Amino acid sequence: MRKRTLFLILGLLAAGLLLVVGIPFNWAQQSNFPQVKEFRIERSMPPQAVACIECHKATQPGVFADWAKSRHANANITCLDCHLAQPGDRDIAKGHEQYYNRSDLPYGEAKYKVPIAxxxxxxxxxxxxxxxxxxxxxxxxxxxxxxxxxxxxxxxxxxxxxxxxxxxxxxxxxxxxxxxxxxxxxxxxxxxxxxxxxxxxxxxxxxxxCHTRHRFSVAEARMPEACDQCHLGPDHPQIEIYEESKHGTLYHAYKHEYNFNAAGGTWTAGIDYRAPTCAACHMSGSGKVLTSHDVTERLSWETQAPLTVRPENFKPFPSNSDWQTERNKMKAICQQCHGNSWIDDFYDGFDKAVMEYNEVYFKPVKKKMDELYEKGLVDKTKYFDEHLELQYYEIWHHEGRRARMGAMMMAPDYAWWHGFYEVKNRFNAFMEEANHLLKTGEKAYRWDPYPNATGSTKRPVEIFPE
Ligand code: HEC
Ligand code: HEC
Ligand code: HEC
Ligand code: HEC
Ligand code: HEC
Ligand code: HEC
Ligand code: HEC
Ligand code: HEC
Structure with missing residues (x-):
């Protein structure tokens, strides 16, 4: 009995030893082989398209890999569908033809040559x-x-x-x-x-x-990271505001559960995501509201402007809708997750913040500034050559925007500490300096012009034909 157990134990030990020695041996052998992801072209496509793919797979594997993982590759949309030069194209990559004479490159043969943009x-x-x-x-x-x-x-x-x-x-x-x-x-x-x-x-x-090449992913565009490259910083801190909001907190806590890849028109509040991202409130379809690639839809104020106005009254580029219609669209998005009183009370605070900014802070500052210009105490021909002009700029462009934008997207720290608190300080400093000039009739001290003020002041003729 005892002997048999001993043999059994010895046998098991020997087998174990083999395994221990055997497995690392295999691993060692494997690690000598680079891991190459296969890509077999199993769909019919023109030989010129195969040439793009195979040659770029060798020369720029990053471009190739992104495309290969995209929905476009799935749907057999090839390089040619986007890059083939169209009649009248002026951005033809002339130097590209040379690669078709390169025998050291895959498919580097003249017969595959096509003009590309x-x-x-x-x-x-x-x-x-x-x-x-x-x-x-x-x-x-x-x-x-x-x-x-x-x-x-x-x-x-x-x-x-x-x-x-x-x-x-x-x-x-x-x-x-x-x-x-x-x-x-x-x-x-x-x-x-x-x-x-x-x-x-x-x-x-x-x-x-928003859809970086060559993945062209809908999932990427639905994430706040798609917007934060531009929507950040002292004058439009939307990503910082979002991070501070409850919605941003929930995004970070639960994003691993979000289904960012839902098909267009099916990305559903509460099912595919628990709290909205930038896209969910501003672009994606939700409930009865349809997806839109026009981000002014759903807005009822222009809070980036010096004086907050309705989008249809924004003179440089008036919207062709009215603010009530657009606000109702945004409210319908909120309604997927909130009750009406929650939403209405939020808008009540937002509207009051806008009105207070306009009436208590901006209009008096603007009026004072106009008076200074009129009396010639501040010079109108140049900008940013007097301290008061800089203060005027910052009160609406930096601090006043942060106050309004913090209130509009649920970030109390931006609404108050980075916002109205700073607006108040700036307001008092501005008024003190302005009133001093008005009382004494002294002209504002003029700085040297900003260095490197050399940029062209000519409007692009492509947009403003003469
Ligand atoms: C035989 C190899 C080869 C083939 C075939 C080929 N390319 Fe290229 N392509 C290159 C190389 C090499 C570059 C330059 C890379 C660099 O600048 O380092 C390039 C550059 C490009 C660029 C950037 C051009 C620019 O000036 O901005 C595009 C776009 C491009 N290829 C698209 C295509 C498309 C589309 C096809 C198929 C119609 C194609 N290529 C076929 C080798 C090839
Ligand atoms: C859905 C359209 C689309 C498809 C399909 C597509 N491209 Fe592009 N490609 C673009 C866009 C957009 C850019 C960026 C240029 C721009 O902003 O106009 C680009 C840029 C490039 C560049 C320059 C990138 C760089 O960083 O230098 C290369 C090279 C290129 N494409 C090659 C290819 C190849 C090879 C394929 C096929 C495997 C392909 N493209 C398929 C749209 C496409
Ligand atoms: C020749 C037709 C064609 C062209 C040109 C084309 N696409 Fe597409 N695109 C498609 C098709 C087809 C699909 C759907 C693929 C699927 O759902 O499987 C698609 C899907 C998409 C998607 C959704 C991807 C996802 O993750 O669900 C985006 C975003 C997109 N395309 C952006 C672009 C952009 C940007 C360009 C131009 C740079 C472009 N497409 C050019 C045909 C095209
Ligand atoms: C590459 C930079 C860039 C990216 C990325 C970007 N935006 Fe913008 N966005 C801008 C600029 C610039 C403006 C100002 C346009 C103007 O008023 O002249 C703007 C304006 C807006 C506006 C204000 C419209 C109005 O009527 O005042 C909204 C809303 C907006 N973007 C939402 C988004 C969302 C959501 C995303 C991400 C899905 C996004 N943006 C991604 C640069 C960007
Ligand atoms: C980091 C990206 C970024 C840079 C850099 C940037 N902007 Fe902007 N700009 C934006 C965004 C985003 C908005 C939209 C703000 C909003 O509506 O909340 C905007 C808004 C504006 C507006 C207001 C448009 C409107 O509809 O009222 C003007 C004008 C402007 N920018 C000009 C400039 C100029 C000029 C520069 C350089 C001196 C500059 N911007 C630098 C991203 C940028
Ligand atoms: C400001 C960011 C932004 C820009 C710029 C942008 N998109 Fe999108 N796009 C999105 C978002 C967000 C979605 C996802 C909407 C949703 O949730 O279904 C999307 C979705 C799509 C889809 C999938 C639609 C569907 O129903 O499956 C296509 C196709 C597309 N975009 C094409 C384009 C084209 C073409 C352009 C350039 C004309 C473009 N996009 C520019 C943000 C952007
Ligand atoms: C909970 C929904 C929600 C989310 C999430 C959200 N926003 Fe907003 N956003 C709003 C509301 C509400 C307004 C004010 C609309 C109005 O004018 O009535 C607004 C206004 C804006 C404006 C307009 C500023 C102007 O010109 O007046 C921009 C730009 C903007 N958001 C960008 C973003 C970006 C970028 C993100 C993500 C980092 C984001 N938003 C996330 C609801 C949201
Ligand atoms: C996809 C669901 C969803 C959508 C859409 C949505 N929210 Fe929320 N929101 C939430 C959740 C979940 C919370 C967290 C509630 C809690 O604190 O328990 C929240 C919190 C809030 C809060 C409380 C903030 C705080 O600091 O406590 C406000 C205000 C708010 N949302 C307003 C809005 C508005 C306005 C819209 C539309 C512009 C909107 N939400 C769209 C899910 C959503």
Missing amino acids: SIVTPKDCSRCHPDEAKQYARSKHANTIEIMWKLDPWLNKGMNSDNERKTGCFNCHGTVIKIDENGDIDPNTWPNAGVGRLNVDGSKGACTS
Whole structure:
């Protein structure tokens, strides 16, 4: 009995030893092989498309992998569908033809050669996604270059340099893409994925600002991270506000349960997500409200403006709807998760914040500023060359926006400490300085102009034809 148990134990030990020695041996052998994800082309596609895929798989595996994982690849939408040069295209990548003479590259043969365009625009996407492209084209996103030039002192008074604009402003707002005399894309205008970039085919925007290439994912666009590259910072801190709100807290706590990949038109409040993301409130369909690529829908105020106005009264780019209709759409989104009194009471606080900002703070400051200009105590020809002009700018552009925006998206710290608290301080400082000048008749001290104030003040003719 005892002997048999001993043999059994010895046998088991030996087997165990083999396993212990055997498995690491296999692992060691495996790790010598790179892990390559297979991609077999099992669908019919033109040989020119196979060439793009196979050659780019070798030269730019990142581009290839993103495409291979996309819904486009699934649906047999190939590189040709987006990049094949269309009649009249001016952004043809001329240098690209050389790769078809390269025997060291897969499919580097002349017989696969086709002309390709580097830029893929909303017009290109519109062949298959006409509704999204149409809605997008009428949005403030798409038209922001026009809006900027109608409003902005940095541009119109040439207060910063062209490169400061390229690396700052235009990364978010978009460039006017230009083709230089050699037929190449002007590097001062490219690469760019700003929301309102003006493409050489005349279409406006870059769909990649929310659906980055080459995944073109709907899931990505539904996440707050799709918006936070632009919607942040001292003058429009929407992502910080969201992070502070209960909705943002819930997003972080439960996002692993969210189903971001639900098919279009089926992303459902309470089932696919517990609390809304930016897209859920501003873009995605919910209940009876349809998905829209025009982000001014659902808004009842323009809180980025100096004086808060209704979207239909926003002079540089009036909306073609009325604010009650749009507010009701937003309320219908909230109603998927909240009762009416919760929602109405929220809007009550938001509306009061807007009215207090307008009446108590902004209008008196504006009135005082006009008086100073009128009496010649502050000089109107240049901007930001007097302390009072800077104070005036910051009270509406920074602090006053934060106060209104904190209230509009449920972030108490932004509404108060970064918002109205700072507005109050600024208001008093502004008034003290302004009243002193008015009492003494002294002219405001003028700074040296801002350095590097060299940017062009000429409006782009592509948008403002002469
Ligand atoms: C034989 C190899 C090869 C083939 C086939 C090929 N490409 Fe390329 N492509 C390249 C290389 C190499 C580059 C340049 C990469 C770099 O700049 O480092 C390039 C660049 C590009 C660019 C960027 C061009 C620019 O100037 O901005 C695009 C877009 C592109 N290819 C699309 C395509 C499409 C679409 C197809 C199929 C119609 C295709 N390619 C076929 C090798 C190839
Ligand atoms: C759904 C449309 C679409 C498809 C399909 C597509 N592309 Fe693109 N591609 C784009 C867009 C959009 C850009 C970014 C340029 C822009 O903003 O206009 C881009 C950029 C590129 C670039 C330049 C990227 C860089 O960072 O230098 C290359 C190279 C390229 N594509 C190759 C390919 C290849 C190869 C395929 C097929 C495997 C492919 N594309 C399929 C839309 C597409
Ligand atoms: C030749 C037609 C065609 C072109 C051109 C095209 N698409 Fe698509 N796209 C499709 C089809 C088909 C689907 C649906 C695939 C599916 O659901 O399986 C799709 C799906 C999508 C989706 C949803 C992806 C998801 O995760 O559910 C997005 C976003 C998208 N396309 C964006 C774009 C953008 C942006 C462009 C231009 C840069 C573009 N498409 C160009 C045909 C096209
Ligand atoms: C980080 C991205 C980013 C940068 C950089 C940026 N902006 Fe903006 N800008 C935005 C966003 C986002 C808004 C929308 C704010 C809102 O509506 O809440 C905006 C709003 C504006 C508006 C108001 C438009 C309106 O409808 O009233 C103007 C004008 C403007 N920006 C001009 C500029 C200029 C000029 C620069 C550079 C000096 C610049 N921006 C830099 C993202 C940016
Ligand atoms: C690449 C930069 C960029 C990205 C990404 C971006 N936006 Fe914007 N957004 C802007 C700019 C710039 C403006 C200001 C346009 C103007 O008024 O001239 C703006 C304005 C808006 C407005 C205000 C419209 C109005 O009428 O005042 C809303 C709402 C908005 N964006 C929502 C979103 C949402 C939601 C996302 C993400 C799904 C997003 N944006 C992604 C740059 C961006
Ligand atoms: C400001 C961010 C933003 C920009 C820019 C943007 N999209 Fe979208 N897109 C979204 C969001 C968010 C959704 C998801 C809506 C939903 O929840 O169904 C979406 C969904 C889509 C879908 C899937 C629709 C469906 O019903 O399956 C397509 C296709 C699409 N977008 C195409 C485009 C095209 C084409 C452009 C450029 C003209 C573009 N998008 C620009 C944010 C954006
Ligand atoms: C709970 C829903 C909700 C979420 C989530 C949400 N917003 Fe908003 N947003 C609102 C409401 C409500 C307003 C004010 C609407 C009005 O004017 O009546 C607003 C206004 C805005 C505005 C307009 C500012 C202007 O020009 O007046 C922008 C820009 C904006 N949101 C961007 C974002 C971004 C970016 C995110 C994500 C980081 C986000 N929102 C998340 C509900 C939401
Ligand atoms: C997908 C569901 C969903 C949608 C849509 C939604 N909310 Fe919420 N909201 C929640 C949840 C869940 C909470 C957390 C409630 C709690 O504290 O128990 C919340 C909290 C809030 C709070 C309380 C904030 C706090 O600090 O306690 C306010 C106010 C609010 N939501 C307003 C809105 C408004 C206004 C809209 C529409 C513009 C909206 N919500 C859309 C799910 C949603």
